Amino acid sequence: MQSICQFICGDDDYLVAEKGRELFAAASQDLDDDLAMEVIDGRAANVAEVERILAQFSSAVMTRPMFGDRKVVWLKEINFLANNQTGNAQGTLDLLENLKALLESLDPEGLEIILTAYPVYKVRNFYKWAQKKTQFVNIAGGKDPTQACVKLVQAACQSAQVTITREAVQLLLGRVQANTRMAAEEIRKLIDYIGPKGESIQEQMVSELVPNFGEADFFEATDAFYTLNLERTLIALDRHFFTNSEARPLLGSLQSRNRLLIQLRALVDSGQTRLKGARALSKNELLNAANIFGEHYHGVDEKSNLNIFTQNPFYLSRLLTLAQKVPLKQLIDFQLAFSDAFEALFERPNEQAAICRELAIDCLS
Helix, strand or coil, X not given: CCCCEEEEEECCHHHHHHHHHHHHHHHHCCCCCHXXXXXXXXXXXXXXXXXXXXXXXXXXXXXXXXXXXXXXXXXXXXXXXXXXHHHHCHHHHHHHHHHHHHHHHCCCCCEEEEEEECCCCCCCHHHHHHHHHCEEEEECCCCCHHHHHHHHHHHHHHHHCCEECHHHHHHHHHHHCCCHHHHHHHHHHHHHHHHHHCCEECHHHHHHHCCCCCCCCCHHHHHHHXXXXXXXXXXXXXXXXXXCCCCHHHHHHHHHHHHHHHHHHHHHHXXXXXXXXXXXXXXXXXXXXXXXXXXXXXXXXXXXXXXXXXXXXXXXXXXXXXXXXXXXXXXXXXXXXXHHHHHHHHHXXXXXXXXXXXXXXXXXX
């Protein structure tokens, strides 16, 4: 007999929540009675809250609607299956045993239950029970958030019957830092912007409409500079200095990206990687390069633009085409020019916009 309970967990809270929302919508689409549909927040900060939540859930599944013969109950965002203080408390473990007994005792006739949980501690008895006794779904994604984001963006575009270029996907994921929730919000915005016109989502469109998630506005000027287009860069600089008076964050951003480009170009020129002519940098290829050259980065183990092997391979893929286009000498010249611009700021502190415009003209003209 098929279980009345669907248990959804996974590596990404957004993907788990979206799957739960999808299942709940499908299960309740033909229900008109609000009493036949209940959604319970499963977030608890302590054992007392776990007890309150499960008491509310128990009441929901035991009470049938006044009209109709079907009921759907969704216990969402369960966080007390995690490896934390609340999840490890004996009181919580006892309550979970009671939950198992309740779910096994319910009459399946006319009742559908959806449980969504993140994060989950997979050694829990309840987790192992759910694998065997429920319609169990484990959504992979958090361990490789980039690929999860790619699939999410492509699925959204396919559903809306629009296309998106590979370069636009790369830039979008770089802007949102491979955050699935932000990727979903931004791709919806881009699809709405296109509307029924049937256009393709291009890199330029992403650059203009998608902000850098968690970063400052000066990244627009950085992106413009590395198109190697002087006119576009000068326009971006004008926008930057219209609302900002400080050039140092912008110069720091330019230097940070240039460090990665220098390292990428060195890997391409080394002859010991398969990056020459490649359009993308896979995770395996980055690991192979790290095995060859990683010894030169001793002591720089945390994420840093000083160590290319700490970076997201999808973000590096976006830089790879540019790294192959610009000779190593030119990238080093850029870095020296950025340093000169920093020194010029000390000598001409009231001319920061002019210094950055001069920098762009010297490097890109």
